[in-house]
Amino acid sequence: MEGPAAHPPGKPHNQFLDLIRTVAIIRVLAWHTYGFAWLSYLVASMPAMFFVAGSLMAHSLERASAYHVLVARFRRLLIPLWAFALVVVPGMALHSALKVELGRPMRWEQLPWWIFPAWDPQGSDWGVTFWAVLWYMRCLTWLILLSPILLWLFRRISIAVIGIPLGFAVFFELRARAGHPVPWQFEDLAVFSIFWLLGFAYNAGLIGRISTRVRAAGTLVFAAAAAAWVTTQDVPGMVVNASYPAHLLVGLAWLGLALTFEVPLRDLATRPAPARFVAWVNDRVFTIYLWHAAGLFVMYELLWAEPRPDWLRDISAFPIVLAVTFACMLAFGWIEDFAARRELHIVPRAGPVRSGTPGRGLGRFAVPAVAGVGVVTVLAGFLVTELRPVAELRAEQRAVPPSGVGIALRAASAVVSEQAPSPDVLPAPNEPATVTTADLQAALDRWRTENGLAGTAVAIAMGNGSNWEGVSGNDAGTGQQLPADYVYPTASVTKTFTVALILQLVEEGKVDLDAPVSRYVPGIAHDSDYTVRELIQHRSGLMATDGIGPADALIAATRTGLAFEPGTGFLYSSPGYYMLGLVVEKVTGVSYTVALHERLLDPLGLSGTAMDEEISPASDSTHPQSNAALRSSSGVLRSSSSTGPGKAAFEYHGLLWSSAGLYSTVRDIAAWGLKLYDSTDVVSESTRDQMTNFLGPEFQYAGLGTYPFCPCWKDGGRIYGERWGHYGRSGVMEYEPAGQISLAVYTSGTDIDERLIVAYDALSNTLRDMVRGRTIIP
Numbered sequence: 092m093e094g095p096a097a098h099p100p101g102k103p104h105n106q107f108l109d110l111i112r113t114v115a116i117i118r119v120l121a122w123h124t125y126g127f128a129w130l131s132y133l134v135a136s137m138p139a140m141f142f143v144a145g146s147l148m149a150h151s152l153e154r155a156s157a158y159h160v161l162v163a164r165f166r167r168l169l170i171p172l173w174a175f176a177l178v179v180v181p182g183m184a185l186h187s188a189l190k191v192e193l194g195r196p197m198r199w200e201q202l203p204w205w206i207f208p209a210w211d212p213q214g215s216d217w218g219v220t221f222w223a224v225l226w227y228m229r230c231l232t233w234l235i236l237l238s239p240i241l242l243w244l245f246r247r248i249s250i251a252v253i254g255i256p257l258g259f260a261v262f263f264e265l266r267a268r269a270g271h272p273v274p275w276q277f278e279d280l281a282v283f284s285i286f287w288l289l290g291f292a293y294n295a296g297l298i299g300r301i302s303t304r305v306r307a308a309g310t311l312v313f314a315a316a317a318a319a320w321v322t323t324q325d326v327p328g329m330v331v332n333a334s335y336p337a338h339l340l341v342g343l344a345w346l347g348l349a350l351t352f353e354v355p356l357r358d359l360a361t362r363p364a365p366a367r368f369v370a371w372v373n374d375r376v377f378t379i380y381l382w383h384a385a386g387l388f389v390m391y392e393l394l395w396a397e398p399r400p401d402w403l404r405d406i407s408a409f410p411i412v413l414a415v416t417f418a419c420m421l422a423f424g425w426i427e428d429f430a431a432r433r434e435l436h437i438v439p440r441a442g443p444v445r446s447g448t449p450g451r452g453l454g455r456f457a458v459p460a461v462a463g464v465g466v467v468t469v470l471a472g473f474l475v476t477e478l479r480p481v482a483e484l485r486a487e488q489r490a491v492p493p494s495g496v497g498i499a500l501r502a503a504s505a506v507v508s509e510q511a512p513s514p515d516v517l518p519a520p521n522e523p524a525t526v527t528t529a530d531l532q533a534a535l536d537r538w539r540t541e542n543g544l545a546g547t548a549v550a551i552a553m554g555n556g557s558n559w560e561g562v563s564g565n566d567a568g569t570g571q572q573l574p575a576d577y578v579y580p581t582a583s584v585t586k587t588f589t590v591a592l593i594l595q596l597v598e599e600g601k602v603d604l605d606a607p608v609s610r611y612v613p614g615i616a617h618d619s620d621y622t623v624r625e626l627i628q629h630r631s632g633l634m635a636t637d638g639i640g641p642a643d644a645l646i647a648a649t650r651t652g653l654a655f656e657p658g659t660g661f662l663y664s665s666p667g668y669y670m671l672g673l674v675v676e677k678v679t680g681v682s683y684t685v686a687l688h689e690r691l692l693d694p695l696g697l698s699g700t701a702m703d704e705e706i707s708p709a710s711d712s713t714h715p716q717s718n719a720a721l722r723s724s725s726g727v728l729r730s731s732s733s734t735g736p737g738k739a740a741f742e743y744h745g746l747l748w749s750s751a752g753l754y755s756t757v758r759d760i761a762a763w764g765l766k767l768y769d770s771t772d773v774v775s776e777s778t779r780d781q782m783t784n785f786l787g788p789e790f791q792y793a794g795l796g797t798y799p800f801c802p803c804w805k806d807g808g809r810i811y812g813e814r815w816g817h818y819g820r821s822g823v824m825e826y827e828p829a830g831q832i833s834l835a836v837y838t839s840g841t842d843i844d845e846r847l848i849v850a851y852d853a854l855s856n857t858l859r860d861m862v863r864g865r866t867i868i869p
Contacts, residue, residue: 106366109370110360119136120383135344141234146293160238166431172228186217207232209229241288286342321337389411390411494817494818505799507803508802508804510804524866544838545839548575555866559867568840584753587767589671607622633648636666648664666750683702697763699755699758700753701754714743764824768815769831800825821840823836
């Protein structure tokens with residue numbers, strides 16, 4: 092990025108390019124402030140900025156040697172970056188040293204890229220708001236270095252040189268679609284090189300030879316192609332920046348539109364008021380781009396660190412970002428003058444700026460120095476706020492959830508014999524091969540009464556297509572009759588969905604069960620010490636929590652040592668399943684809730700099932716990223732300025748998330764059990780076999796998100812169960828393979844305990860004996 096271009100006598104200043112860059116930088120600020128998907132379609136800012144920079148670079152290379160141009164460009168690029176780093180890097184280092192936080196601390200191996208951005212300068216996850224925008228520095232560095240070669244090629248084969256980056260863009264896209272990893276930095280270079288070279292063509296006058304009518308026709312073609320792409324291809328979140336082909340086509344459409352109206356736009360830019368504003372922005376465009384990150388940071392702290400009404404956030408966000416960016420511009424803008432060897436000045440100028448010795452005007456440093464101290468003080472104040480200690484979890488919050496207690500009780504009472512029990516007896520040919528719903532309802536009513544329960548809901552789904560749902564009694568909270576489609580918190584049955592998502596990713600080759608979790612979610616909760624499989628089986632050693640949201644739980648788990656060496660013990664851990672939720676999001680690129688719907692709920696027709704945040708959303712996000720490290724709940728950096736860091740940052744407006752945040756009906760849960768354990772609709776047969784390969788009693792017989800319900804036996808050293816499933820706080824999901832029977836039970840107003848385990852087993856035995864091998868009829 093450069094300031095206003097200096098042109099030799101006889102060649103007038105190009106206000107059209109300055110206007111394009113002004114619009115682009117304002118759009119960058121708006122996008123980073125709100126992150127709304129529709130904003131990504133409103134002016135393609137980065138293509139425009141690379142187009143302008145390419146045109147100015149070609150112009151400079153025409154006037155001076157490549158050596159002198161590169162030295163001048165990097166002087167103007169690096170000095171402001173170093174000043175930015177002098178504030179940001181110590182802040183991240185101090186935060187990392189004084190506070191245990193989610194995400195990676197300051198990464199000192201990244202320091203060379205802050206000195207020369209041959210790769211993306213990065214830091215701590217806490218400071219991502221500041222460094223995520225610096226991908227532009229890396230891409231600009233590469234293009235500046237390549238410019239002498241590109242211009243040499245351009246002079247020989249003209250506009251056809253665009254075929255080189257276009258070919259790479261197509262190649263990278265095909266590789267990515269085939270499942271091969273492609274560094275997004277290379278995709279950035281390919282796509283934005285096209286606009287850089289279009290800038291070369293503009294500077295050479297080639298675009299000026301194209302008639303307005305042809306420019307307009309080209310704009311319509313690119314707009315139609317962009318519309319076709321985003322409506323027929325997978326564009327994550329419908330965000331243009333999340334798809335390189337979409338970004339290219341939308342960028343070409345907007346650039347074509349601007350070039351179609353080049354003459355009236357240039358006339359607009361020369362009028363007194365617009366001309367002053369455009370010149371004012373371009374005088375400090377590099378400072379605005381770098382330091383608007385401070386505006387985003389302050390905006391987040393003011394509007395999102397504490398609960399605020401949505402309307403207040405929406406109307407206040409952009410003014411806060413603009414105000415802080417303006418303050419930073421006054422404080423640090425003169426560094427652009429110093430780097431460009433211009434006369435130093437505090438307030439941006441609308442007129443020409445004289446070249447001069449950087450030392451001139453040192454007496455004027457008082458105002459920027461004071462402003463700089465003020466900005467740093469504000470940031471330090473927010474840093475101190477961030478350093479407030481996290482409240483310790485209460486004893487009851489550190490407890491194992493009731494579902495874990497239920498699994499422990501069942502494991503303690505399990506008896507594993509050395510031989511399989513007698514096979515279940517199916518109805519004899521002369522017996523009726525049916526059972527009525529009235530019989531099942533009567534059995535349910537008797538069971539509820541005998542066990543003194545307020546109300547219960549039960550569902551059966553069978554491999555022969557039969558199914559039944561029954562309710563008995565009242566809701567313990569309201570006293571009202573339980574409806575047939577009662578939606579209840581499934582609690583830890585949620586874990587079976589989380590494991591299914593992980594196992595699907597394993598089958599797709601995207602997750603390795605035996606890889607350290609740090610491969611997917613680096614830097615939090617001791618994640619380099621245990622594997623994905625150990626998380627699933629509660630063998631990671633992560634602490635237990637009950638009723639604590641993912642952000643607070645993972646902060647506590649990060650600050651608390653592991654209970655044992657991973658793989659050597661068992662501790663039922665909700666934070667462990669929050670980590671699995673993060674793995675799902677990092678690998679799929681969508682939120683856990685979206686992944687759940689796209690991969691499981693919608694394809695399986697589980698329409699009565701949803702996350703707690705969909706049923707009764709909280710006003711603020713409890714997601715680990717939005718609460719601690721990535722500051723994304725404000726919309727800041729929901730996607731990045733490019734598609735690079737444009738991996739979505741996520742929100743979650745519920746409580747128990749990927750561990751226990753799912754609500755459903757017994758009908759859906761029974762259907763889920765059948766789909767999970769009796770079909771290949773969720774995972775393959777070989778994966779299901781791994782799910783029910785149970786460990787020994789020292790690990791509470793854990794499978795992969797599945798536990799055996801005895802009678803149990805050994806065969807060839809492997810443990811088998813008559814049925815298997817998972818407990819929730821107030822219910823159970825289980826499956827019997829012999830009869831292909833899936834059963835879901837919910838009891839109102841209860842927490843799982845030893846008495847309920849016995850009662851659930853009795854109900855299960857009764858109902859399974861009634862339906863095994865039979866068809867359920869009205």
